[in-house]
Amino acid sequence: MTTNRTSADLLALADRTFIKNYRQQPVVLARGAGAELWDVDGRRYLDMTAGIAVCCLGHAHPELTRRLAEQLGRLTHVSNLYWNDQQILAADAITSRSFADRVFFCNTGAEANAGAVKLVRRWQQLVADQPARTTIVSTHGSFHGRSVATVSLTGQPKYREGFGPLFGPVEFVPFADLAAARAALSQPTACAIIIEPIQAEGGIIVPPPGYLAGLRQICDETGTLLVFDEVQTGTGRTGRWWGHEHDGVTPDVMTLAKGLGGGVPIGAVCATERAAAGFAVQPGGAVPHASTFGGNPLATAAATAVLEIIERDGLLAQVTAHGEHLGAALAGLVRAHGGAALEARGRGLLRGLRVGANAAAVVARARELGVLLSLAGADVVRFAPSYVVSTAQLDEAIAVLGQVLAEGVATPTS
Numbered sequence: 001m002t003t004n005r006t007s008a009d010l011l012a013l014a015d016r017t018f019i020k021n022y023r024q025q026p027v028v029l030a031r032g033a034g035a036e037l038w039d040v041d042g043r044r045y046l047d048m049t050a051g052i053a054v055c056c057l058g059h060a061h062p063e064l065t066r067r068l069a070e071q072l073g074r075l076t077h078v079s080n081l082y083w084n085d086q087q088i089l090a091a092d093a094i095t096s097r098s099f100a101d102r103v104f105f106c107n108t109g110a111e112a113n114a115g116a117v118k119l120v121r122r123w124q125q126l127v128a129d130q131p132a133r134t135t136i137v138s139t140h141g142s143f144h145g146r147s148v149a150t151v152s153l154t155g156q157p158k159y160r161e162g163f164g165p166l167f168g169p170v171e172f173v174p175f176a177d178l179a180a181a182r183a184a185l186s187q188p189t190a191c192a193i194i195i196e197p198i199q200a201e202g203g204i205i206v207p208p209p210g211y212l213a214g215l216r217q218i219c220d221e222t223g224t225l226l227v228f229d230e231v232q233t234g235t236g237r238t239g240r241w242w243g244h245e246h247d248g249v250t251p252d253v254m255t256l257a258k259g260l261g262g263g264v265p266i267g268a269v270c271a272t273e274r275a276a277a278g279f280a281v282q283p284g285g286a287v288p289h290a291s292t293f294g295g296n297p298l299a300t301a302a303a304t305a306v307l308e309i310i311e312r313d314g315l316l317a318q319v320t321a322h323g324e325h326l327g328a329a330l331a332g333l334v335r336a337h338g339g340a341a342l343e344a345r346g347r348g349l350l351r352g353l354r355v356g357a358n359a360a361a362v363v364a365r366a367r368e369l370g371v372l373l374s375l376a377g378a379d380v381v382r383f384a385p386s387y388v389v390s391t392a393q394l395d396e397a398i399a400v401l402g403q404v405l406a407e408g409v410a411t412p413t414s
Ligand SMILES: *Cc1c(COP(=O)(O)O)cnc(C)c1O
Pocket: 107, 108, 109, 110, 111, 113, 143, 144, 145, 146, 196, 200, 201, 229, 230, 231, 232, 233, 257, 258
């Protein structure tokens, strides 16, 4: 069903009907194709957000759309009282392309991380026989989700304000500080560390080479587990299937969501054989973890399609190449607009430009000029376009961002 109502009309209706928890750009989107979107009034936007690193194949990708439509016509939900064909194929599609031996499906990134925390706690308590090992180590500046458990793991106090008492114990250490991680994980109560291979919401912060490998070694030495939150960095976003591949290490547990379904909600907890034992049903015991919608045939068909299309179309190499093009263009903005554009960051098609001031105003002005961007942290403008974006489209977005910088929007006043 399409609507013939105008943006102004719908925005007024939304103002009366929504809980006011968001701060959306005043745009009502109705249609997309690839890296382009159109609002209900027919205005075109160039999309550098891909729904926050979700729509990795772009909007309305023809083959993904066809495969989803076919699945909708066959089966959408049966619950985990039974197996379904699509979930088994999706688990194979993930495990055959990763370190993981086993997968648990859920629906969102927060659910995947909350599931991972249950998994590592139960592994310590029931498999390793270490009931005192309950503390989850996390990093300052991290983002792991919005549920009470995952907001408690998130190392940015603004997300936790007003929601206490929180889940714990959680111990925060500085990102990219191996000595701090070693001290926290050496405690006899340490259970696991959860970490993003690149801190995304925190400002697109790439750790120095050797950091993730160092964490792997510390976890092995201390009997703690290594959990990579790849909700944003996974599924090809950095030019490899999983962000940790750049560092030549594998975790015990990896969480996925965002890009995995190409726009259809799906999350996953991926684990080694050893770590997966934490969720094994005990003889005579209850099911330790479950999700009604998790592993449903529609979402898992989407995940298999996304992985197969990325592979068949050579999109990992394209993410690398177009990511380097974008990174070079952002570095060019830093050279051209010193003071307003301070630093280009990122890997693959997860990129950021740290600006001198008013990052939110930069995003708003770019949107007025027809380019959709988002924020990462307080002062970073994020690019996370779809993997099918063309270099011409990237250049168009860079030109608009250059115009916004030239207008002085991001220039500090004092
Ligand atoms: C987005 C994000 C989450 C939360 O995912 P939701 O699907 O919004 O629950 C968790 N971790 C990271 C790294 C993310 O980028």
